Amino acid sequence: MKFPNYFADAESNYKDSEFVIFGVPYDKTSSFRSGAKEGPKAIRQASWNFETFNFKTGVDLKNINFHDYGDLNVTDNSPKVMVEKVKYFTKKLLLVNKIPLCLGGEHSITSGIIQAYPKEISVICLDAHIDFREKYEDNKYNHACVNRRISEHIGVENLAVLGIRSAEKKEFEDAKKQNLFYVDSNEIKQNGIKNALKNSFSNFKYKKFYLTIDIDVLDPAYAPGTGTPEPFGLTPSDIVECIDFLSSNLIGFDIVEVCPPFDKGETAITAAKIVRYAIEKIWSGKQR
Numbered sequence: 001m002k003f004p005n006y007f008a009d010a011e012s013n014y015k016d017s018e019f020v021i022f023g024v025p026y027d028k029t030s031s032f033r034s035g036a037k038e039g040p041k042a043i044r045q046a047s048w049n050f051e052t053f054n055f056k057t058g059v060d061l062k063n064i065n066f067h068d069y070g071d072l073n074v075t076d077n078s079p080k081v082m083v084e085k086v087k088y089f090t091k092k093l094l095l096v097n098k099i100p101l102c103l104g105g106e107h108s109i110t111s112g113i114i115q116a117y118p119k120e121i122s123v124i125c126l127d128a129h130i131d132f133r134e135k136y137e138d139n140k141y142n143h144a145c146v147n148r149r150i151s152e153h154i155g156v157e158n159l160a161v162l163g164i165r166s167a168e169k170k171e172f173e174d175a176k177k178q179n180l181f182y183v184d185s186n187e188i189k190q191n192g193i194k195n196a197l198k199n200s201f202s203n204f205k206y207k208k209f210y211l212t213i214d215i216d217v218l219d220p221a222y223a224p225g226t227g228t229p230e231p232f233g234l235t236p237s238d239i240v241e242c243i244d245f246l247s248s249n250l251i252g253f254d255i256v257e258v259c260p261p262f263d264k265g266e267t268a269i270t271a272a273k274i275v276r277y278a279i280e281k282i283w284s285g286k287q288r
């Protein structure tokens with residue numbers, strides 16, 4: 001069956017929408033296997049799988065004004081130009097008080113998004129990888145450097161990376177030296193993601209949270225369609241718990257690294273459901 005090429009239920013126009021979805025079809029720096037540039041399209045297609053009403057949240061997406069802007073034209077740009085374009089676009093959204101919801105694309109796009117925000121925010125990154133390299137393959141905009149770039153904008157003390165289980169020795173030592181707050185996937189499994197979030201909060205100065213989800217934070221059993229899969233990961237329910245915890249304090253959100261050529265659909269489906277759930281939770285949190 002053929003479905004429209006926008007995110008399901010994103011029926012509002014730009015002007016009236018509180019949330020704006022946009023895609024960044026980019027994967028130029030993918031290091032292991034590429035295809036994430038097809039992520040936005042696959043997530044949009046998958047979004048048509050779901051009912052508009054979610055009995056868990058009590059929210060019907062039909063009652064929420066949100067818009068799908070489509071994709072930014074960046075596929076063939078250098079990483080640096082792509083990051084600039086993403087930053088510029090996100091700034092435009094923030095200027096008119098829209099909540100940005102970005103579909104990746106590889107993780108490097110998030111550094112552009114974060115640079116568009118004022119420095120006074122906290123960022124929670126769910127990721128299998130610590131992504132704290134100064135440079136990778138001679139490029140500081142590589143996806144393996146994204147948390148380093150984010151930390152340069154908001155300060156390392158306002159960033160928490162949850163779910164990691166992979167780091168190169170040098171970047172791990174750098175992260176420790178700079179006191180990057182992280183909780184590994186094993187600890188999350190033992191003590192729960194709520195504890196990890198509570199511990200992150202004790203470091204954070206600002207109670208406005210941006211959430212970036214690298215889909216590879218999930219175990220490859222749940223999300224095989226990603227560029228650099230890493231076993232022993234989180235479950236989709238952990239992400240739900242994380243969104244529940246943050247809900248109305250979320251000021252923006254992205255989901256990246258869905259790689260359709262390695263997916264039988266389950267990864268894109270999970271990503272689409274997470275986007276829908278996040279919209280519902282942010283919106284209903286604001287109604288109180």
Ligand SMILES: [Mn+2]
Nearest residue numbers: 128129214216
């Ligand atoms: Mn990752």
